[in-house]
Amino acid sequence: MRARVRAVTLDAGSTLIHWCAPPAERFELLCRRAGIPLPAGAGVEAARAGLRFQRRYGAPPGGGAEARAWWAAVNAESLRAAGVDGDLAVLGQRIHAAAQGVGAAFVPDPDVPAVLEALRTRGLALAVVSNWDGDLAPRLGAMGLARHFAFIADSTVVGVAKPDPAIDHLTCRSIGVPPESCLHVGDRPETDVAVALAAGAIPVLYDPLEAWDGPEVRVTRLLDLLGVLDGLETGDPA
Ligand SMILES: [Mg+2]
Incomplete structure (x- = not known):
């Protein structure tokens, strides 16, 4: 498949950031x-x-x-x-x-600083699409990550949740990129892959533990997204 990707949307929990x-x-x-x-x-x-x-x-x-x-x-x-x-x-x-006893402590995925920088250097618009409880934007802000994103769709704030494609569509409208030019990456087939397919975007499953079986394009670390994007540009499988 050859596709011109103009934006990458990322899931938050267990993709961008991990509890503990x-x-x-x-x-x-x-x-x-x-x-x-x-x-x-x-x-x-x-x-x-x-x-x-x-x-x-x-x-x-x-x-x-x-x-x-x-x-x-x-x-x-x-x-x-x-x-x-x-x-x-x-x-x-x-x-x-x-x-x-751990509390609501989140840490960025180890690849996050490097991958966000690399995606931005490629001129891609970045957004977050997450089923979250309303405090995602300030949480990402406190971690120094919010500045990378043109839009943060927190399901509780926007009133619609994955896998409803409406959350992807409103994100795409906000960043001015059509769904077919968006790649969405997340760790759950039933929400992340499903929302991308329903919205007409390109799904990539983040599967660091190699826990899932399925036909989806998958990466075991976020930096491997760069290779997937190269493959989409050239039409070569990643
Ligand atoms: Mg997740």
Whole structure:
């Protein structure tokens, strides 16, 4: 496929920014906080298993005991994949309890400073399209990231959420680029790939853990977007 890409829109959570740390490091960190030793290098396998579990069993319940049990089960699945022995249900609960002390701390994806700079140097317009709870713009501002974006679509602020293509369309109107010239990158097939396809934009799945199976164009790190863009320009597959 040959396409003239004029803009890149990015998902926020688990794409641009990560709660606490990128997924594998986060699981290792939460295990340390919970006092659970992990085999060396097991974080990736553990995080991948947790993500696949989440996809298999859908979104977590809204809150309370049901949500605690759901997250404990996700953690137990991760521990199993990491080769940890013991009462995994109880250890999963301990990790969930440890996570409660972390708070709403987000960090940029490690590739973010370099990739945003490179995309801007190429003359591409940048925007964020995110299902978020209303404070995304100030949060990105506090992290020094907001200045890169011509528009930040926080679903709670704009009143429409992915995968409804309306959120992509209003973003495209705001930055003055038609959807077919926009590449959207995000970590969830059911929201990010779906919204891009529904809106007529070009989807790229960010899959750092190589957790998903599917036909989508995917990158395992954000800097690989540059190669995808080169491929789209020349018509060569990335
Ligand atoms: Mg996301």
